[in-house]
Amino acid sequence: MTANFTDWDVDLPNNPEEDYQAFIRGLRRREGFGLFFVECSPAEGERLIQKVKKDLPQKTIEVSRLTEPTDNLYTIVTDLPNRDNINILFISGLEHSLYDYELRKIKQGWSSREKYTYSWKGVPPILSHLNQQRERFRDDFNICFVFLVPKFILNYFIHRAPDFFDWRSGFFNLPTDPEFANQKSTQLIEEGDFEKYKNLTPDEQREKFLEIQGLLAEEHLLPDEQAKLYRELGRLLTATQKYKEAVASYDKAIEIKPNLASSWNNRGNLLRNLGRDQEAIESFDKAIEIQPDYADAWYNRGNALAKLRRYQEAIESFDKVIEIQPDAHYAWYLRGYPLRNLGRDQKAIESFDKAIEIQPDYHYAWNFRGVALNKLRRYQEAIESFDKVIEIQPDAHYAWYLRGYPLRNLGRDQKAIESFDKAIEIQPDYHQAWYNRGITLGKLGRHQEAIESYDKTIEIQPDYHQAWFNRGVALNKLGHDQEAIESYDKAIEIQPDAHYAWINRGVALGKLGRYEEAVASFDQAIKIKPDDDAAWYSRGNALDDLGRYEEAVASFDQAIKFKPDYASAWYFRGNALDDLGRYEEAVASFDQAIKIKPDKDAAWYNRGNALANLERYEEAVESFDQAIKFKPDYAYAWNNRGLELVNLGRYEEAVSSYDQAIKFKPDHAYAWYNKACCYGLQGNVELAVKDLQKAIQLDSECIEMAKTDSDFDNIRSDERFIALIQQSSDQESGC
Numbered sequence: 001m002t003a004n005f006t007d008w009d010v011d012l013p014n015n016p017e018e019d020y021q022a023f024i025r026g027l028r029r030r031e032g033f034g035l036f037f038v039e040c041s042p043a044e045g046e047r048l049i050q051k052v053k054k055d056l057p058q059k060t061i062e063v064s065r066l067t068e069p070t071d072n073l074y075t076i077v078t079d080l081p082n083r084d085n086i087n088i089l090f091i092s093g094l095e096h097s098l099y100d101y102e103l104r105k106i107k108q109g110w111s112s113r114e115k116y117t118y119s120w121k122g123v124p125p126i127l128s129h130l131n132q133q134r135e136r137f138r139d140d141f142n143i144c145f146v147f148l149v150p151k152f153i154l155n156y157f158i159h160r161a162p163d164f165f166d167w168r169s170g171f172f173n174l175p176t177d178p179e180f181a182n183q184k185s186t187q188l189i190e191e192g193d194f195e196k197y198k199n200l201t202p203d204e205q206r207e208k209f210l211e212i213q214g215l216l217a218e219e220h221l222l223p224d225e226q227a228k229l230y231r232e233l234g235r236l237l238t239a240t241q242k243y244k245e246a247v248a249s250y251d252k253a254i255e256i257k258p259n260l261a262s263s264w265n266n267r268g269n270l271l272r273n274l275g276r277d278q279e280a281i282e283s284f285d286k287a288i289e290i291q292p293d294y295a296d297a298w299y300n301r302g303n304a305l306a307k308l309r310r311y312q313e314a315i316e317s318f319d320k321v322i323e324i325q326p327d328a329h330y331a332w333y334l335r336g337y338p339l340r341n342l343g344r345d346q347k348a349i350e351s352f353d354k355a356i357e358i359q360p361d362y363h364y365a366w367n368f369r370g371v372a373l374n375k376l377r378r379y380q381e382a383i384e385s386f387d388k389v390i391e392i393q394p395d396a397h398y399a400w401y402l403r404g405y406p407l408r409n410l411g412r413d414q415k416a417i418e419s420f421d422k423a424i425e426i427q428p429d430y431h432q433a434w435y436n437r438g439i440t441l442g443k444l445g446r447h448q449e450a451i452e453s454y455d456k457t458i459e460i461q462p463d464y465h466q467a468w469f470n471r472g473v474a475l476n477k478l479g480h481d482q483e484a485i486e487s488y489d490k491a492i493e494i495q496p497d498a499h500y501a502w503i504n505r506g507v508a509l510g511k512l513g514r515y516e517e518a519v520a521s522f523d524q525a526i527k528i529k530p531d532d533d534a535a536w537y538s539r540g541n542a543l544d545d546l547g548r549y550e551e552a553v554a555s556f557d558q559a560i561k562f563k564p565d566y567a568s569a570w571y572f573r574g575n576a577l578d579d580l581g582r583y584e585e586a587v588a589s590f591d592q593a594i595k596i597k598p599d600k601d602a603a604w605y606n607r608g609n610a611l612a613n614l615e616r617y618e619e620a621v622e623s624f625d626q627a628i629k630f631k632p633d634y635a636y637a638w639n640n641r642g643l644e645l646v647n648l649g650r651y652e653e654a655v656s657s658y659d660q661a662i663k664f665k666p667d668h669a670y671a672w673y674n675k676a677c678c679y680g681l682q683g684n685v686e687l688a689v690k691d692l693q694k695a696i697q698l699d700s701e702c703i704e705m706a707k708t709d710s711d712f713d714n715i716r717s718d719e720r721f722i723a724l725i726q727q728s729s730d731q732e733s734g735c
Contacts, residue, residue, distance in 0.1 A: 023172040024055055027088060027144060033137070034144035034169040037154060042092065042211075045148035049090050059087040066093030067203070071125035074133050077141060084142070092148040095213070096206060097126040098156060127161035134164045144169070152213055197239035209236060227257035234266060243273045261291040268300055277304045295324040299331055302338075311338035329358040333365045336372070345372045363392040367399055370406075379406035397426040401433045408440050416440050431460040435467050438474070447474040465495040472504060481508040499528040503535050510542050518542040533563035540569070544576050552576040567597040574603070578610050586610040601631040608637070612644050620644040635665035639674060646678055654678050669699035677711035685715045689724050696728045703728045 026036065040048060053061050064076060073091070077083065130137075137145070149157070157165045212233045230253035237246035250267040253260065268283035284301035287294055302317030318335035321328050332355035339348035352369035355362055370385030383406050389399035400423035407416035420437040423430055438453030454471035457464055472487035488505035491498055506521030522539035525532055540555035556573035559566055574589035590607035593600055608623035624641035627634055642657035655678050661671035673695035679688035692712075695702040706712055706725060715721045 019172060020051075023170065024052065026170045027052065027056060027059070027146070030144045030169060032142045032144070035164075035167050036144065036146045036170050036172065037157065037165070037168055038146060038148050038172045039151055039154045040148055040173075041150060042148075045090075045092050048148070052088070052090075056088070060085050061088045061090070062086050063090045063092065066091065066096055069097045069126075071097065071129055073126065073130065074136060074140075077137075077143070086143050088144045088146060090146045090148060094126065094147065094149055095153050098124050098153060124156065124160065127156060127164075130164040131161050134167055138167070150213070194235050194239055197236050200239075209233070212236065223256055227253045227260060227263075230256065231260070231263050231266070234263075234270075238266070238270060243270045246270050247274070259290050261287040261294050261297065264290065265294065265297045265300060268297070268304070272300070272304055272307070277308050280304045281308075293324050295321050295328065295331075298324065299328075299334070302331075302334060306334070306338050306341075309341070311342050314338040315342075327358050329355040329362055329365070332358065333362065333368070336365070336368055340368070340372055340375070345376050348372045349376075361392050363389045363396060363399070366392070367396070367402065370399075370402060374402070374406045374409070377409070379410045382406040383410075395426050397423045397430055397433070400426065401430065401436070404433075404436055404440070408436075408443070413440050413444050417444075429460045431457045431464060431467075434460065435464065435470075438467070438470060442470065442474050442477070445477075447477045450474045451478075463494050465491040465498055465501070468494065469498065469501050469504070472501070472508070476504070476508055476511075481511045484508045485512075497528050499525040499532055499535065502528065503532070503538055506535075506538055506542065510538070510545065513545075515542045515546045519546070531562045533559045533566055533569070536562065537566065537569045537572070540576070541572060544572065544579070547579075549576045549579045553580070565596045567593045567600060567603070570596065571600065571603045571606070574610070575606060578606065578613070581613075583610045583613045587614070599630045601627045601634060601637070604630070605634065605637045605640070608640060608644070612640070612647075615647075617644040617647045621648070633664040635661045635668050635671065638664065639668065639671045642671070642674055642678070646674075646681070651678050651682055667698055669695050669702060672698065673702050673705065676706075677709065680709075680712040680715050683714045685718045685720055688712070688715055689718075689720050692721075693724055693728075696724075700728075700732050703732060 234249035264287035271280035305314035321331035373382035386403035441450035468491035475484035502525035509518035525535035536559035543552035570593035577586035604627035611620035638661035645654035658675035676691035
C-alpha cells in the first residue's frame with residue numbers, strides 16, 4: 001500500500017507564514033480526533049509548540065516528549081493524567097523508537113528504496129503498532145494529535161505506516177533555513193570529539209546519532225557538509241563500538257567526497273577492528289595515495305601488515321612514519337615487533353632503545369626490550385629492563401610476570417616465584433603467571449605447590465591444556481600416576497593433537513603395569529607426530545615389558561632413525577636384543593650407546609652381560625670395570641664381574657669382587673652365594689658354608705640352588721655342608 005496525499009497537502013501555499021496560518025486554521029476547526037504531521041527539526045518543533053500555544057489559548061495543549069524508544073504509543077497516551085481534557089497533543093521524539101532500525105539499515109547498506117518501501121525489510125515495531133491501533137486511537141481518544149518529525153522519520157510514516165498516515169488531517173512542512181542547517185552542521189562537526197563520544201551515556205549517544213541523522217536529511221545541505229557529517233557519524237558509531245555501521249557511514253562520506261584522506265584512514269582502522277586486515281591495508285593505501293605524508297595512515301598500515309605477518313612490509317611502513325616524524329616514539333616502538341618476529345632481536349632492541357631515547361618513560365618499549373633481551377639470553381639486562389618498567393609503572397603486572405622468565409633462566413627460581421607472585425597480587429586472575437609459577441615450583445621439586453598453582457590456572461582458564469599437562473607431570477613426580485593420567489586425559493580432551501600429553505599418559509600407564517594401554521597411547525602420539533623419537537622410544541619400552549621384543553627393537557630403531565644420538569634408545573634396544581639371544585647385535589647396540597654417552601654405567605654393565613653370554617669373559621670383565629669406574633658402588637656390576645673372573649679361574653680376584661658387591665649391598669644374597677661357590681670350587685669348606693649360610697638367610701631359594709650346583713661338588717660330602725643343607729631344609733619346611 002502507498003500513501004496518497006490529499007489536495008490539502010499538495011495545494012499548500014509556499015509562503016511559510018501562509019503555511020502556518022493554514023495549519024492554525026486546521027487545528028482551530030478540529031474538534032475531537034485528528035492527525036497532523038509537521039516536518040521540522042527538533043528546535044523548530046519547540047518554537048512551533050510555543051507559537052501554537054500563544055495563538056490558540058482556548059485550546060488545552062499538551063506535549064509528550066519521547067526521550068526513550070517505545071513500541072506502544074497508545075499506552076503512553078492512555079496514562080496521561082489529564083487525558084480527557086486535552087484538545088491538542090504534540091508528540092516529539094518518535095525518532096528514538098527508530099534508532100535501532102536506522103542502525104540496521106546503515107550497517108546493511110540499504111538503498112533509499114529499501115529503507116522506506118513497505119515490503120520485505122520488515123516494519124519497525126512502533127510503526128506496526130500505529131498501523132494496527134489506528135481505530136483505537138480514533139475511538140478512545142478525543143484528541144488532535146500533532147506529530148513533530150524530522151524528514152527521515154516522515155518518510156517512514158509515508159512508506160512504512162501508510163494505514164495510519166492516510167488518516168491525517170493535514171501535513172505541514174516547517175522548513176529549516178539552508179544557511180542555518182549548514183551552520184548547525186559545521187557547529188556539530190567542530191564540537192565533535194571522539195573521547196567525548198566515548199564518554200556519552202547510551203541515551204546521549206542516541207540523541208547525538210539522531211541529531212546527525214536529522215541534519216543529513218536536510219535537502220539543502222552542502223555536499224562538503226554532508227560528507228563531513230557522515231564522517232562524524234562514523235566517529236560516533238566507532239566510539240560506541242558499532243564498527244560495521246561506522247564503516248558504512250565512512251563509505252557514504254567517501255562516496256560524496258572520495259579525496260578525504262582521514263575518511264579512508266578511519267575506515268581502515270574500523271576494518272582492522274573487524275578483523276578485515278587486507279581491506280584495511282587497501283583503505284590505508286588510498287589515504288596515503290591522497291596524502292603521501294599522512295603519518296597516521298602509514299602507522300596504521302604497519303600495524304595491519306604486522307597482524308598479517310607481513311613483517312618486512314610492516315617495518316617499511318613504520319620506517320615511513322619515522323621518515324615523516326623522526327620523533328614518533330610509538331613508531332620506533334612498534335617497528336621492534338616485526339623485527340623480533342623476523343628473529344632480528346638485536347635490531348629490535350635498537351628500535352626500542354630509540355623509542356626510549358625519545359620518551360624515557362615509555363614503559364611499553366622498556367617491556368618489550370626486556371622480552372628481546374631474554375630471547376638473546378642476556379638475562380641480567382632483561383631483568384634490568386623489566387625493573388625499569390616497574391619503576392615507571394609499579395602495577396604493571398605483565399612486567400612482573402615477564403621478569404620471572406630471566407630470573408628462572410638464571411637459576412634464581414625463588415626470586416622468579418616472587419616475581420610471579422607480585423604479578424598475581426596485582427592481577428589475581430592472571431592465569432599465565434599462575435601457570436609459570438607452577439612450572440618454577442616444579443623445577444624446585446615443590447610438586448604439591450606446583451599442582452595447587454596449576455589448579456588455580458585451570459580455575460581461571462579451564463581450557464588451558466598446558467596447565468592440565470604440567471599438572472599431570474607434577475602428579476607423576478609425586479607417584480600419583482592414576483591422577484596424572486586423568487590430568488593428561490583432560491589436556492587431550494581440550495587439545496587432541498597434543499602428542500606430548502599422549503606420550504606422558506603412556507609413560508604413566510606403563511608405571512601402573514598397563515602396558516597394552518600404554519602402547520595404544522604411544523601409537524596416538526606417533527599418529528599425530530610420526531617423527532617423535534620420544535614416542536617411539538617409550539613405545540619400545542612398553543613392548544619390551546610385554547615381552548614383545550622383536551616389536552620393541554623395531555620401535556627403538558624408529559627412535560634412532562629420528563634421533564641417531566639417542567643413547568637411551570640404543571641402550572634399551574641392546575637389552576631387547578639380549579632378551580632375544582642376539583648377543584652380538586646387543587653388544588653393538590650397547591657400543592653405540594657408550595659412544596654417545598661414555599659414562600653410561602648401565603650400558604657398560606649390560607654390555608658385560610652380553611659378552612659373558614658370548615663367553616668373551618675377559619672383555620666382559622673389562623666392561624664391568626668401566627661400569628664400576630663410573631659408578632663405584634654398582635653392586636650388581638661387582639657381582640657379575642666376580643662371575644666372569646671365576647669363569648677365567650681367577651678365584652681370589654672373584655672373591656674380592658664379591659666382597660665389594662657385599663660392601664655396597666650387604667643384603668645381596670647372590671653375591672654371598674656366588675662367593676660361597678667360589679670357595680666351594682677351591683675346597684674351602686669352612687668359608688663356603690659360612691657364606692652359603694648368609695645367602696640362605698637372605699634368600700631361602702639358595703637352598704635348592706645349592707643342592708644341585710656343581711660348584712659345591714668338591715665339598716658336597718662334607719658333614720658341615722650336609723648339616724647346613726639339612727638344617728636349612730628343615731627350617732624351610734617348618735620341621
